[in-house]
Amino acid sequence: MKIAFHTLGCKVNQYETEAISQIFVNNGWEIGDFSEICDAYLINTCSVTSLSDRKSRQMIRRAISLNENAVVAVCGCYAQTAPEEIEKIEGVNVIIGTKDKLKAYELINEAYNNKKIINIVSDIRHEKNYEDMEITCFESKTRAIIKAQDGCNNFCSYCIIPYARGPVRSRPLESVYEEAKRLADRGFFEIVLSGIHICLYGRDLKDVSLIDLIKKIHQIDGIKRIRLSSIEPNAFTDEFIEEIKKLPKLCHHFHISLQSGCTETLKRMNRKYTAEFYKETVDKLVCAFPDTAITTDLITGFPGETEEEFAKTVEFVKSVPFYQIHTFKYSVRKGTKAADMPNQVPPQKKEERSREIIAISAKKEKEFQNKFIGETFDVLFEKEVSKNVYLGHTMNYLPVYLKSEENLEGKIKGVLISDGEIFTHKNVNR
Secondary structure: OEEEEEEOOOHHHHHHHHHHHHHHHHOOOEEEOOOOOOOEEEEEEOOOOHHHHHHHHHHHHHHHHHOOOOEEEEEEHHHHHOHHHHHOOOOOOEEOOOOOHHHHHHHHHHHHHHOOOEEOOOOOOOOOOOOOOOOOOOOOOOEEEEEEEEOOOOOOOOOOHHHHHOOOEEOOHHHHHHHHHHHHHOOOOEEEEEEOOHHHOOOOOOOOOHHHHHHHHHOOOOOOEEEEOOEOHHHOOHHHHHHHOOOOOEOOEEEEOOEOOOHHHHHHHOOOOOHHHHHHHHHHHHHHOOOOEEEEEEEEOOOOOOHHHHHHHHHHHHHOOOOEEEEEEOOOOOOOHHHHOOOOOOHHHHHHHHHHHHHHHHHHHHHHHHOOOOOEEEEEEEEEEEOOEEEEEOOOOOEEEEEOOOOOOOOEEEEEOOOHHHHOHHHOOO
């Protein structure tokens, strides 16, 4: 029997798909490619925007078109928030949602034998139990994602995720630690700690916090790097920064959500900080870690965003030492407060503002990279991207492409950043 998986969205989804796939492997199934004919397909969906919903539907229909006799299973955030929409797609057999994903194996087998539609999506808004999963390997040979937390309590006005993932639930510290040890024993050097709202790790547990988790994993000899997934600025208290300064394995790369550089806009978004607080946080981090890379997300064209508010955002992002800015045009998300807000911004205006931020980001990225020309970094090489050209990353997440006849996969090498071209694959000397 052969099954193929397709994952949309965040690192948490990537982790969950990996955990599910290993159950199938352990039971004798073969993992196929999503482009080939298989006996079953599982699509782990995303619902962060309406575009994500549309992409999820496209992948569901693609699976159905590949083999009309296959079992098609759908799980994840879109399945959780719109199971009735998915039920209407002829050819779907299993709908799971964001909990009970570990039942995918038995449900797909049940549907395969009986060819009936199974929908086990249930209300997750008051869920208190963390669904513990585990992985023993990962698609990458060097970097592994570990899910340590689920759920979100923030209810930002544009975001559906609290309704899709439920409240904050944390994975027991020892469970995360044991999984990190197993991955280290299998040769993984870097761990990415991920969660829907990772900075609230431990909020529902006794006497445990994110810094405790980081310190615990830091003790594992085989782990050379610990990287954090997206994190809120509120996490970086003075105490937290002082503690992480003592941890040399923690990567100096922080993806800190911004969404807008205008405090008035942030207030309508129901974000829990001001633009001024965000900048103070970044300044503290740069002071503590001069080589740190700060990346972020930003939304253009949020409802009510005036020319004046956008101008404040532009000046703000220019003043903050970002490495990269991931820019998104606001997308109306049914079921959120922002969808019903007045003064929706026209699509053309969203596009214009998005292009302006993207141009600023491109300039900042080049400026940040050029700061390190002439310095030597330890680079963890991950894969061969073309013949004798290997991609790796520094601790502060600079991409490094290096031509080498030696197989560099899974190795850490000191590399002199001789010029800016080393960061771009197409410029690597063939």
